[in-house]
Amino acid sequence: MLKGFSKYLDDPKFVDWIAHPTPEKNTYWERYISENPKEREKIHVLKECLSMLRTKDEVLSRDEKEEILDLIYQKVTVEQPKPRLIYLSILKYAAIAVILVGLGLYMNTESTSKKAMEIDELLQVGVDSISTTKLVLADAKEIHIEDKKSDVNYSTSANLVINQKDTIAITNTTKDKKPEMNQLIVPFGKHSKLTLSDGSIVHLNSGSRLIFPAKFTEAIREVYLGGEAFFEVESDKERPFVVKLVKDETFSVEAVGTKFNVNSYDRHNSVTTVLTEGEVHLKDNSKNSFFSSSKKTIMKPGELAEWNVTSQTVVAQKRVNTDYYTSWIDGILIFNSETLNEITSRISAFYNVDIRLSEEVDGAFKLTGKLDLNESLETTLKNLAITASITYEKTESNGILIFK
Structure with missing residues (x-):
């Protein structure tokens, strides 16, 4: 054999x-x-x-x-x-x-x-290669959504509704009626709201993807995340809601009915989970058991837990201001005594653009405030320039150089 x-x-x-x-x-x-x-x-x-x-x-x-x-x-x-x-x-x-x-x-x-x-097979489509939000159905049909903020709703019985106006019939192409996986891919500079068949809501951030069944039919409601998303899970004690990660299949977040944010971008060597309501369990699938209680596997509201991909352990668990980690849902970037280096790094990640500081700019200079990411990159940079007393210009490689 x-x-x-x-x-x-x-x-x-x-x-x-x-x-x-x-x-x-x-x-x-x-x-x-x-x-x-x-x-x-x-x-x-x-x-x-x-x-x-x-x-x-x-x-x-x-x-x-x-x-x-x-x-x-x-x-x-x-x-x-x-x-x-x-x-x-x-x-x-x-x-x-x-x-x-x-x-x-x-x-x-x-x-x-x-x-x-x-x-x-679904992961063959890269986030970097698209400019519009893409919904890939089980029959390989692709739906492109031009809007910067999109709304995709699977909660109706036999149809999905896009931006509250376009209705598409959902069909199952398999004979055994097992759930077929769909995928929503959000390019950089955009975000999307997805309502799953059970009524759970997922907010997908810029440069992210979610793989999910058109209809939950199994004992566990299971989805796969790449990037960042905020989950508002519909309560169902008989069917746990499990978020698995594209970047690290040994780690998952399990919930019943709760609200939490998961940041699992490939550019980070960690996965950050922030809980705003309810309770979630962090699960180590490689050991097929929950972490021991000494490692604080059960999260409480207002907590952040960081999972290190290399060591495969929770390296930090602490109380935080959750608004700082979830304000992106409303298109707002909050920074509280953050350095200019950190702020430009977050803007760079959202718009997928290379932003560099010239030597004359103090990257350690700290700022407090907020930026509206619903605006274009140009408008966001103008607002940052006013706040930080800086100027900027586009480079030949379509990047951004910031100087005094």
């Missing part, structure tokens, strides 16, 4: 692709998979297991190979204790039971792999 997996683990080219993916390597292996469709599921399981190992080497050691094969074996088989004495008839039915359980586990793994593959 494991022989078919071993050939890939012995292939430095395959291991290098998982450890150091590039567009060229992706193209090669995508072509390979399309030419060998029977290998698709096998390769996806290998990608999952190798990602857990987090190796950076092209050649795996013997111990690493054995560890990967053990993980794969656990995914598709179930070990049963052997009794000392058993009647043949009981043994027959026990064997059938083991086969059924093993088949069920395999089918569950297959279902999980298919969802992961579906999400991988």
Whole structure:
């Protein structure tokens, strides 16, 4: 059973692709998979297991190979204790039971792999490559929304409504009626409000994406976030609401009915969660258990928790002014005794533009106030220039240079 997996683990080219993916390597292996469709599921399981190992080497050691094969074996088989004495008839039915359980586990793994593959395909569209908000439906249909602030509503029974006027029928293209994943991508300089099928509201910040089912039909309401979003979760004690991250699948935020902000931009080596109402649990999926109580896994209103991606631990948990972290929902950037360097960095991130300070400008100069990000970049820079007594100009590379 494991022989078919071993050939890939012995292939430095395959291991290098998982450890150091590039567009060229992706193209090669995508072509390979399309030419060998029977290998698709096998390769996806290998990608999952190798990602857990987090190796950076092209050649795996013997111990690493054995560890990967053990993980794969656990995914598709179930070990049963052997009794000392058993009647043949009981043994027959026990064997059938083991086969059924093993088949069920395999089918569950297959279902999980298919969802992961579906999400991988959706992630092929980069945030940097679009200028309008894009909604990608399960049938691959793309809807482009020009407005700077958009409103997408899935809460009606069979339709989605865009900006409270355009109505589109929602269809399920799968025969088994399992939830199909949709994706909302918000480019830099814009933001969007998304109402999910259960009535939960998600505010997506500039340069962010959310992958979600058109309709929640499973025991857990699960979505995938890349970037930053503020969640207003509709209460449902029977079905927890779970936010998983595109950048780090080992971490998730679980809630029942609450309001919280998650910042998981790729440019940061951390994930920041700020709770404004209710209660959330931070979950370490790599250990398949909640953090111990000594690490303060349960957040209370008014708290911030920071998860470090490298160490995979909560490195900070403290009380904060939540308005500072959530004012972006209204298009407002609040700064309280922040340096000019920090403020321009936040403006740069929102509009996705390179902003540099000339040597004559004191980047450590501190300011207190607010800026309206609903305005254009030009207007925002003019307001900052008045507040900080600075001037600016556009560079040849379409960046911004600030000087006295």
